[in-house]
Amino acid sequence: MPSFVIQEKCDGCKEQDRVSCVYICPNNLMALDKDSKKAVNQEVDQCWECYSCVKICPQHAVEVRAYADIVPMDGSVVPLRGSDSIVWTIKFRNGNVKKFKFPIRTTVEGSINPYAGKPEADISKLDSPGFFNMDSAYMPRISD
Amino acid sequence: MGSFGKPDIVEIETDILIIGGGMAACGCAYELMRWKPEDVTVRLVDKAAMERSGAVAQGLSAINTYLGENKPEDYVRMVSNDLMGVVRDDLIFDVGRHVDNSVQLFEEWGLPIWKQPGDEEKPLSEGGKPVNSGKWQIMINGESYKCIVAEAAKKALGMNNIQERIFIVKLLLDANDDTRIAGAVGFSTREDKIFVYKTNAILCVAGGAVNVFRPRSVGEGMGRTWYPVWNSGSTYAMVAQVGGELTMMENRFVPARFKDGYGPVGAWFLLFKARATNNKGEMYLERNRDMLKDYPPYGLAKVPATCLRNHLILKELREGRGPIFMRTDKALQALAASYEEEFGPDEAKKKIKHLEAEAWEDFLDMSIGQAGVWAGENIEPEKVPSELMPTEPYFLGSHSGCCGIWTTGPSDIAPPEWQWGDKPPKAGEDPEPGQKNYNRMTTVQGLFTAGDGVGASGHKFSSGSHAEGRIAAKSMLSWVLDHRDFTPTLSANTTELAEEIYAPVRIYEAHKDYSTNIDVNPYYITPRNLQARLQKIMDEYVAGVGTMYTTNVTLMEIAVRKIGELKKDSKKMMARDLHELMRAWENYHRIYAGEAHLRHMLFRKETRYPGFYYNMDYNYVDEVNWKCFVNSKIDPVTGEWSVFKRAHKDLVSKS
Numbered sequence: 001m002p003s004f005v006i007q008e009k010c011d012g013c014k015e016q017d018r019v020s021c022v023y024i025c026p027n028n029l030m031a032l033d034k035d036s037k038k039a040v041n042q043e044v045d046q047c048w049e050c051y052s053c054v055k056i057c058p059q060h061a062v063e064v065r066a067y068a069d070i071v072p073m074d075g076s077v078v079p080l081r082g083s084d085s086i087v088w089t090i091k092f093r094n095g096n097v098k099k100f101k102f103p104i105r106t107t108v109e110g111s112i113n114p115y116a117g118k119p120e121a122d123i124s125k126l127d128s129p130g131f132f133n134m135d136s137a138y139m140p141r142i143s144d
Numbered sequence: 145m146g147s148f149g150k151p152d153i154v155e156i157e158t159d160i161l162i163i164g165g166g167m168a169a170c171g172c173a174y175e176l177m178r179w180k181p182e183d184v185t186v187r188l189v190d191k192a193a194m195e196r197s198g199a200v201a202q203g204l205s206a207i208n209t210y211l212g213e214n215k216p217e218d219y220v221r222m223v224s225n226d227l228m229g230v231v232r233d234d235l236i237f238d239v240g241r242h243v244d245n246s247v248q249l250f251e252e253w254g255l256p257i258w259k260q261p262g263d264e265e266k267p268l269s270e271g272g273k274p275v276n277s278g279k280w281q282i283m284i285n286g287e288s289y290k291c292i293v294a295e296a297a298k299k300a301l302g303m304n305n306i307q308e309r310i311f312i313v314k315l316l317l318d319a320n321d322d323t324r325i326a327g328a329v330g331f332s333t334r335e336d337k338i339f340v341y342k343t344n345a346i347l348c349v350a351g352g353a354v355n356v357f358r359p360r361s362v363g364e365g366m367g368r369t370w371y372p373v374w375n376s377g378s379t380y381a382m383v384a385q386v387g388g389e390l391t392m393m394e395n396r397f398v399p400a401r402f403k404d405g406y407g408p409v410g411a412w413f414l415l416f417k418a419r420a421t422n423n424k425g426e427m428y429l430e431r432n433r434d435m436l437k438d439y440p441p442y443g444l445a446k447v448p449a450t451c452l453r454n455h456l457i458l459k460e461l462r463e464g465r466g467p468i469f470m471r472t473d474k475a476l477q478a479l480a481a482s483y484e485e486e487f488g489p490d491e492a493k494k495k496i497k498h499l500e501a502e503a504w505e506d507f508l509d510m511s512i513g514q515a516g517v518w519a520g521e522n523i524e525p526e527k528v529p530s531e532l533m534p535t536e537p538y539f540l541g542s543h544s545g546c547c548g549i550w551t552t553g554p555s556d557i558a559p560p561e562w563q564w565g566d567k568p569p570k571a572g573e574d575p576e577p578g579q580k581n582y583n584r585m586t587t588v589q590g591l592f593t594a595g596d597g598v599g600a601s602g603h604k605f606s607s608g609s610h611a612e613g614r615i616a617a618k619s620m621l622s623w624v625l626d627h628r629d630f631t632p633t634l635s636a637n638t639t640e641l642a643e644e645i646y647a648p649v650r651i652y653e654a655h656k657d658y659s660t661n662i663d664v665n666p667y668y669i670t671p672r673n674l675q676a677r678l679q680k681i682m683d684e685y686v687a688g689v690g691t692m693y694t695t696n697v698t699l700m701e702i703a704v705r706k707i708g709e710l711k712k713d714s715k716k717m718m719a720r721d722l723h724e725l726m727r728a729w730e731n732y733h734r735i736y737a738g739e740a741h742l743r744h745m746l747f748r749k750e751t752r753y754p755g756f757y758y759n760m761d762y763n764y765v766d767e768v769n770w771k772c773f774v775n776s777k778i779d780p781v782t783g784e785w786s787v788f789k790r791a792h793k794d795l796v797s798k799s
Binding site for chain 1 (some may be wrong): 242295299365368371625
């Protein structure tokens with residue numbers, strides 16, 4: 001179910017500081033075509049269909065078409081990812097449509113303050129079990 | 145500025161190098177930055193972008209390791225039974241006693257975790273009760289799981305210490321000590337740059353291995369593997385090549401999943417209480433239950449080992465009673481009926497709608513392609529059942545598998561033979577007693593691993609991998625503080641290293657004009673064709689899907705020869721651009737992962753994992769002679785493999 005880029009919608013992220021799908025693809029598949037300045041999935045049979053490129057595209061120009069060697073045509077699964085939830089629209093081959101909305105995070109993206117309110121590490125405990133925010137005195141040992 | 149074929153060489157010195165950006169790497173970064181003194185330097189290098197890299201890139205619908213009120217001892221017993229008894233209790237216990245802390249952090253950072261009614265606002269850390277789908281599994285809304293965990297790690301590390309889109313392909317030993325790590329080398333997949341790192345300690349956490357075996361889909365669907373397609377065995381290959389001892393590489397994972405999309409089945413079995421049947425509507429688990437008696441005690445446990453459950457499926461498929469159906473229809477109908485009885489028709493309707501959403505979310509959070517398969521095939525799970533199928537084999541150490549690298553364990557639990565520091569054990573020998581121990585260190589000094597890398601310790605999953613990365617962070621830092629006087633010395637100069645990395649580019653440049661078809665040329669092999677050749681060997685000789693996971697000694701001996709020839713030809717791989725250079729090196733790593741698997745299988749004269757593979761010359765579990773670890777080591781100079789036994793030890797009682 002490789003991702004593909006809709007020619008009309010892709011603007012090559014020319015207003016952005018990076019090309020979103022090229023930035024995010026975990027398998028390095030999305031590339032910017034030098035001539036057209038539009039994104040392209042350069043190796044479709046190595047696509048894991050993780051939808052990272054679909055979810056991140058600011059133009060909604062990336063979609064996924066089910067694997068041609070496996071799945072009958074005309075179905076689609078399209079996400080719309082917001083800041084705290086994602087809406088999925090699933091269109092079946094027979095035309096039926098289902099919509100689902102799920103939460104994705106409870107904090108604002110970028111707001112994590114990883115050590116706020118956390119204890120300092122006690123360097124004398126470096127070689128003991130337990131993390132910096134745990135009391136190593138209470139680390140269980142095997143008891144049976 | 146470098147250009148293609150003429151890369152710039154960048155040398156970087158850092159005290160600690162983290163190779164990988166997945167759960168274990170993120171855990172390591174988070175823990176390390178809280179402990180380390182200011183003057184200890186750290187660098188994290190990821191082949192992809194941390195926000196969506198590693199096995200959790202797509203998201204997950206559950207966290208499979210959360211102990212809650214369970215004891216770590218019970219966790220060890222479960223893992224041991226599932227992996228047929230040959231595991232390291234010390235490592236598993238260590239994950240078990242640490243893991244919940246990571247899960248509680250995930251929730252604090254913003255990961256939505258399902259709660260029991262009444263506890264919705266109560267965090268896990270304050271005693272909030274999660275929704276368990278099984279004893280160890282808790283349900284989450286995990287679409288952004290990796291984004292959240294990566295955000296915390298990136299903030300902790302600082303972007304100045306992170307390099308993305310750099311593929312480390314080779315570790316480097318110290319010129320003065322061939323059991324001591326000193327560096328690593330890799331290249332940018334986006335710019336014409338080669339990076340040479342000199343370092344005191346390395347955490348090598350680059351995931352498991354996928355596409356070593358021929359996948360069931362060989363057309364456009366080849367990428368729809370169950371485990372992430374970009375996991376190319378780099379962890380195992382790179383550590384093995386510098387002489388790190390591997391363990392249990394004969395282990396593999398063959399998950400039985402929804403056919404073609406490889407969608408998860410856990411929630412269907414555990415949460416929705418669905419059952420799986422053969423083509424006659426018979427429950428294969430009941431029909432074949434007696435077969436479990438052949439494998440005591442692993443088959444007799446309340447939850448039989450995963451491979452044995454596959455073993456029962458394969459009997460149905462072999463004897464022509466396929467396909468195996470997940471009866472999603474019956475499960476949802478039964479739940480609907482019970483809701484109607486309990487809550488009345490109106491309330492039941494709402495609950496069923498909620499249930500339907502949960503079922504779809506299970507796919508949409510972590511295996512979106514399965515939703516695509518159902519959409520294309522007009523499958524509405526409440527109306528029709530769906531086929532299950534065992535996948536092609538995968539190598540991993542964090543999920544329901546336990547292949548990987550032989551490491552030290554925790555100082556307060558591990559027996560002396562599983563503890564070392566400055567004097568790692570030689571192949572088959574015990575380490576010298578009295579050394580300071582560094583947890584999760586490989587048999588190469590200063591080289592650590594976690595997650596999919598640590599062998600004989602499965603069922604960590606996402607949360608346990610994060611926790612294990614944190615465990616390794618502390619001991620790596622301890623190592624660095626104890627070895628501050630170490631100056632890494634590389635035995636090869638940077639130009640030689642650069643030439644080795646760019647060899648596929650040189651081959652392409654030298655021969656590209658010989659033929660009119662870029663893919664067909666007698667002087668080189670494309671990475672794509674090399675991968676297909678590896679997959680064909682592994683599939684046909686080493687118990688892939690093509691033989692229903694069946695092999696024997698003769699077949700495997702042929703495979704050893706064929707892999708030997710393939711390794712020679714791998715030096716003739718070509719690359720026409722940086723993307724293909726990445727594929728070339730990934731496949732080079734895949735060959736080593738595959739060869740390790742093959743050599744371990746050949747050495748183990750039994751079938752430890754029926755249902756994952758069968759050695760038909762020894763088609764039984766032999767507890768007397770083979771309840772032991774099989775380990776292996778490559779001589780970093782000659783490239784010769786040695787394969788040998790190490791004794792197993794129960795630290796937690798298993799009855």
